[in-house]
Amino acid sequence: MHKNNIKILFALSFTVFINTFSFGQDIPKKGVSIDTAVKDTLIQDTEKITLDTPEISEKSQDSTVTDSIKPKELLENIVKYTATDYTRFNQKKQKLYLYNNAKIDYGDMNISAGSIIIDYNKNIVYAKGLTDTIEGYTQKPVFTQGSNVVEPDSIIFNTDSKKALIYNSVTEQGEGTVIASLTKKENDSVYFIKNAKYTTSQNIEDPDYYIRLLKAKIVPGKKIVTGAAGLYIYDVPTPVWLPFSFFPQSEKHTSGIIIPTFGEQNDRGYFLQNGGYYFAINDYVDLAVLGDYYTNGSYGTRLESTYSKRYRFRGNVAFRYENLITSERGFPDYSRNTIYNLRWSHSQDSKANPSSRFSASVNLGSSTYYRSSINQINSGSNYLTNTLSSSVSYSKTFQGEPQVNYSLTATHSQNTNTETINMTLPTFQGSVGRMYPFASKSGSKKGIIQNVNLQYNVRGENRIQTTDSLFFKKEMFDEARAGFQHTIPLSTNFKVFKHFSVSASTSFNEVWTFNTVKDTYDYSTRQTTTEDLKGFDSFRTYNFSTSIGTTVYGMFNFEKEGKDTKLKAIRHVMRPSISYNINPSFDKYYETAEVINADGLTSGELEALQSSLEYSRFDGSIFGSPNKNFSSSMGISIANNLEAKVKDSDSTATEPKKIKLLNSFNFSSAYNFAADSLQWSPVRVSGSTQLFQNQMSINFGATLDPYALDNNNAKINKFNIDNGGSLFRLTSANLTASWSLSNKNKGKKKSDSNDVGADNPDDVLPKNMDFANQQLNRNQEKDKGDENKEPSKFYNHKIPWSLRLAYAVNYANSRRQSEISSHSLMFSGDIDLTEKWSIGASSGYDLKNQGFTYTQFRFQRELESWNMNFTWIPFSDRASWNFFIGISSSILKDLKYEKRRQPDQQL
Numbered sequence: 001m002h003k004n005n006i007k008i009l010f011a012l013s014f015t016v017f018i019n020t021f022s023f024g025q026d027i028p029k030k031g032v033s034i035d036t037a038v039k040d041t042l043i044q045d046t047e048k049i050t051l052d053t054p055e056i057s058e059k060s061q062d063s064t065v066t067d068s069i070k071p072k073e074l075l076e077n078i079v080k081y082t083a084t085d086y087t088r089f090n091q092k093k094q095k096l097y098l099y100n101n102a103k104i105d106y107g108d109m110n111i112s113a114g115s116i117i118i119d120y121n122k123n124i125v126y127a128k129g130l131t132d133t134i135e136g137y138t139q140k141p142v143f144t145q146g147s148n149v150v151e152p153d154s155i156i157f158n159t160d161s162k163k164a165l166i167y168n169s170v171t172e173q174g175e176g177t178v179i180a181s182l183t184k185k186e187n188d189s190v191y192f193i194k195n196a197k198y199t200t201s202q203n204i205e206d207p208d209y210y211i212r213l214l215k216a217k218i219v220p221g222k223k224i225v226t227g228a229a230g231l232y233i234y235d236v237p238t239p240v241w242l243p244f245s246f247f248p249q250s251e252k253h254t255s256g257i258i259i260p261t262f263g264e265q266n267d268r269g270y271f272l273q274n275g276g277y278y279f280a281i282n283d284y285v286d287l288a289v290l291g292d293y294y295t296n297g298s299y300g301t302r303l304e305s306t307y308s309k310r311y312r313f314r315g316n317v318a319f320r321y322e323n324l325i326t327s328e329r330g331f332p333d334y335s336r337n338t339i340y341n342l343r344w345s346h347s348q349d350s351k352a353n354p355s356s357r358f359s360a361s362v363n364l365g366s367s368t369y370y371r372s373s374i375n376q377i378n379s380g381s382n383y384l385t386n387t388l389s390s391s392v393s394y395s396k397t398f399q400g401e402p403q404v405n406y407s408l409t410a411t412h413s414q415n416t417n418t419e420t421i422n423m424t425l426p427t428f429q430g431s432v433g434r435m436y437p438f439a440s441k442s443g444s445k446k447g448i449i450q451n452v453n454l455q456y457n458v459r460g461e462n463r464i465q466t467t468d469s470l471f472f473k474k475e476m477f478d479e480a481r482a483g484f485q486h487t488i489p490l491s492t493n494f495k496v497f498k499h500f501s502v503s504a505s506t507s508f509n510e511v512w513t514f515n516t517v518k519d520t521y522d523y524s525t526r527q528t529t530t531e532d533l534k535g536f537d538s539f540r541t542y543n544f545s546t547s548i549g550t551t552v553y554g555m556f557n558f559e560k561e562g563k564d565t566k567l568k569a570i571r572h573v574m575r576p577s578i579s580y581n582i583n584p585s586f587d588k589y590y591e592t593a594e595v596i597n598a599d600g601l602t603s604g605e606l607e608a609l610q611s612s613l614e615y616s617r618f619d620g621s622i623f624g625s626p627n628k629n630f631s632s633s634m635g636i637s638i639a640n641n642l643e644a645k646v647k648d649s650d651s652t653a654t655e656p657k658k659i660k661l662l663n664s665f666n667f668s669s670a671y672n673f674a675a676d677s678l679q680w681s682p683v684r685v686s687g688s689t690q691l692f693q694n695q696m697s698i699n700f701g702a703t704l705d706p707y708a709l710d711n712n713n714a715k716i717n718k719f720n721i722d723n724g725g726s727l728f729r730l731t732s733a734n735l736t737a738s739w740s741l742s743n744k745n746k747g748k749k750k751s752d753s754n755d756v757g758a759d760n761p762d763d764v765l766p767k768n769m770d771f772a773n774q775q776l777n778r779n780q781e782k783d784k785g786d787e788n789k790e791p792s793k794f795y796n797h798k799i800p801w802s803l804r805l806a807y808a809v810n811y812a813n814s815r816r817q818s819e820i821s822s823h824s825l826m827f828s829g830d831i832d833l834t835e836k837w838s839i840g841a842s843s844g845y846d847l848k849n850q851g852f853t854y855t856q857f858r859f860q861r862e863l864e865s866w867n868m869n870f871t872w873i874p875f876s877d878r879a880s881w882n883f884f885i886g887i888s889s890s891i892l893k894d895l896k897y898e899k900r901r902q903p904d905q906q907l
Contacts, residue, residue, distance in 0.1 A: 080105040094121040100130065101139065114139030128154035162187060173224060174249045175891045176200045179210070191218040197232075198224070198247065200889035201865045208864040209233045209887075211245070223249055231895075247891065253280035258290060259894040265374065267326050269295035273375060274302075284309055292375060298325045300375060315346035315360070322373055339372050341365030344392075355397050362390040367416040367468045388414040402433035419468035428460040448494040460484040463622050481622040483513040496548075504546040512538045513621035519593035521613050523601070528593060528613070532620060539589050539618055541626050547635075549577030568645040568656045579635040586626040590616045630674050637668040663688045677717040680706050683728060696739040704728035705814075713815040733811040742802035803829040809847075823847040836862035854878070865889065 081087065085100035098104075098116040114130030129140040142151050153168035164185040171178045180196035193216045201207035209232065216226040224247040231240040248254055260275020276290035285307040292300035300322035308314035321340045327333045344362035366372075370385045395407035409427045414420070436453045439445045461483065466476040491505035518531045554572040558565055593613035598606055616625040642661040649657075670681040683704040690697050708723035710716050721727050806826040812819055826844035833839065838860050844853035854876060861868040867888050872881040886896025 095119050113141040123158055123160045125157045170204055175889050177204060189219060200892060221249055253286060255280045261898050263900045268298050296325055299323055311349050312352045313348045318343045337372055339366040339369045341369045358394045360392040363388045364390050364412050364414060367419040386416050402435050404432055406430040421466050421471060423464045424461050425464060430458045432456040448492050451494060452492045454488060454490045457487045458484060461622055481515050483511060483622040485623050486510045500548055500550050502548045506544045508542050510540045511623045515620050516617040517620040519615045521593045521595045522597055523595055524597040539626050541586055543583045545581040547577055547579035551575050566647050571643045573641050575639040577637050581633050583627050583631040585628060585630040587628050589618060589626050590614050590628055632673040633670050635670045640665040678707060698737045700735045702733040703731045705731045731814045735809050737807045739805040743800060800832040820848055
């Protein structure tokens with residue numbers, strides 16, 4: 001073959017692949033014939049172009065032809081071309097014909113098609129498939145380079161103008177797919193398409209929806225800009241048409257407008273919610289500014305930011321503020337309420353720094369925020385939130401012998417019912433690791449002396465207690481309490497009589513405080529005045545404790561010789577222990593209150609009065625006051641658990657299966673040697689177990705008091721059995737149970753189970769109603785779970801379902817009231833009627849007050865590329881419903897419809 005022909009052949013084939021299809025991967029589509037008029041137009045554009053084409057001898061044969069050549073001065077690889085039926089060059093028309101399994105190879109590039117025609121005179125390359133009356137359109141063009149594969153129906157390419165016509169291409173563009181009957185390549189970065197479809201459906205052959213694009217311009221990796229575009233659902237046109245549209249295609253985060261949702265509320269008028277702007281600041285941090293507006297003047301704003309740096313840290317910050325107006329100014333029900341909420345979550349990667357760590361989990365704001373907020377993102381379980389808590393901490397470790405640690409922590413705890421707030425700003429904790437001063441440098445530690453060890457711990461706090469109305473105001477810091485506590489524990493342990501473990505410890509405690517008090521008693525008004533004093537003061541205490549315990553095993557065998565029984569044995573493990581604690585009296589830190597206006601009292605009367613006004617100046621300190629009363633007490637406890645060995649249902653198992661009958665069953669009490677009455681403490685009983693293959697967890701407890709009550713229901717120093725009663729009085733009892741039932745993972749091992757709610761009691765609570773923001777994550781999680789799932793070809797009657805129950809009851813009888821103080825049942829369940837249709841409900845029933853608690857019904861339907869949700873709260877002051885339908889893909893998530901019915905206006 002002539003050298004110039006090889007150069008032309010290589011240039012044509014290589015340019016077709018590199019320039020024409022760099023914008024995406026094409027997928028084959030049903031073949032159509034090329035429009036002759038369009039083809040002629042493209043050819044006419046190149047008529048002025050001439051090639052100096054040397055004479056080439058004609059080669060024709062009926063069998064497979066293979067030819068190759070490698071000019072050393074121009075080509076790095078061998079050019080090969082083959083065809084099953086024939087390879088023919090028409091010298092008169094200056095055309096090369098490759099027919100049936102035509103193929104051109106050059107290095108890692110390959111072009112194959114049913115027919116390839118190269119027109120050297122017009123600089124045109126034409127690749128198409130073959131049409132067969134039986135098999136239809138076959139051998140469509142395939143262009144391959146490395147791992148990239150492109151498969152259109154047919155292509156016409158002009159090697160001089162670099163323009164191309166591509167017929168029936170299917171191209172992935174970001175999350176969507178463009179199906180175009182005709183695509184024109186203008187240059188390396190601009191493509192024009194005609195009569196195309198844009199969809200995010202996975203079924204390209206028959207998409208459940210698409211946006212019809214009459215004309216469009218594609219800039220690969222950047223954008224798609226269209227003319228008139230209309231929504232079609234299963235090829236049925238809808239009235240939704242736009243004069244133009246824009247689809248961003250950048251693979252990086254880009255800034256843009258966030259479309260709001262609209263609706264109407266009874267007491268605030270029409271509204272727009274959750275609209276704003278998204279700022280893609282850089283690769284590490286972003287910011288979303290969102291807002292709500294109501295026609296009665298109410299408004300709200302949200303700032304949300306997510307930040308991340310690989311192998312270092314990640315987190316997110318959200319601040320929400322709402323100014324809510326009810327009714328109209330001048331009406332008696334007019335009110336104005338300002339609420340806010342701040343959330344911050346930060347986590348450090350374990351690889352960032354092994355010796356130091358910083359973390360944050362913050363949730364603080366108005367106590368009434370979740371109950372008063374009217375934004376849809378706060379509906380659902382957030383409405384039932386009654387506590388807010390926060391923690392920001394930094395810790396560092398210094399390796400060595402001994403090891404030194406310190407940490408700084410700021411904490412916040414807020415009760416949204418009482419609106420009380422407790423904070424520590426900050427808490428400092430430091431410690432020096434355990435040291436064994438008498439242990440040998442080599443070998444294990446043995447004996448009472450070698451096991452002697454001590455530590456040093458220090459804790460400093462600045463504690464603030466305030467209310468919601470004074471939060472972050474000057475008055476909040478006026479009541480702050482600060483101080484340090486130093487502790488040096490000294491302990492040892494050893495064995496006696498081989499089976500008994502003995503431990504003994506003593507602890508020295510020193511408290512520094514910057515807040516003390518002084519009491520003054522006014523005899524004329526009979527009132528005590530407490531004055532807060534600022535200044536440094538300190539006190540020191542110490543104590544001693546020891547304990548002895550052992551473990552007793554009991555085995556009850558049920559196997560009989562010659563008989564195979566289901567129950568093999570029951571094992572009882574009992575751990576009794578006795579402890580002794582002594583706390584000296586530190587009455588030197590106590591004094592009597594100063595008495596004023598006590599004229600007329602004798603010295604004896606004054607002394608008697610002062611003895612009843614004893615107090616400690618450390619009563620106002622952060623770590624409390626030292627112990628005044630001498631204490632010498634003994635504690636008794638018995639811990640039990642029961643296990644059974646049963647025959648395994650698996651015939652291949654060689655050992656019996658262990659089943660826990662009682663995880664724990666504990667008894668504890670104490671005796672105070674120093675008390676002059678009521679020396680025995682109540683017996684506390686607690687236990688837990690799991691039933692039905694660990695699907696049901698039960699916890700129970702009770703308090704048994706050995707002392708009797710008098711006629712006024714006050715405890716007296718007389719045993720109940722000596723007062724004509726039983727050995728103990730049941731003063732309180734409680735029982736909690738949680739049960740998770742599901743047939744979704746039946747037959748699977750527990751380690752493989754992903755049953756929602758199995759170990760999370762919050763799953764019985766209502767769900768969030770903000771479907772617009774949740775639909776994408778929900779579908780992505782579902783896709784991960786269904787990744788390897790193959791649909792069955794047969795009908796399956798099994799309907800997956802799950803049910804989660806939580807039951808709690810409390811009994812009180814401390815003063816013969818004998819009443820159920822609380823009694824409630826909470827439940828939540830979901831049923832998948834079909835693979836794509838599910839219903840669910842969350843509710844509860846107060847058995848004591850005879851009424852249902854916060855109730856929610858949920859309905860969800862997956863419509864291939866769409867999601868439909870309906871949530872209904874049938875009663876309570878939050879009675880409402882919400883309907884949503886929208887596209888799952890994030891790029892078209894604003895293509896949705898949402899309708900809400902807000903709670904009725906309360907008169």
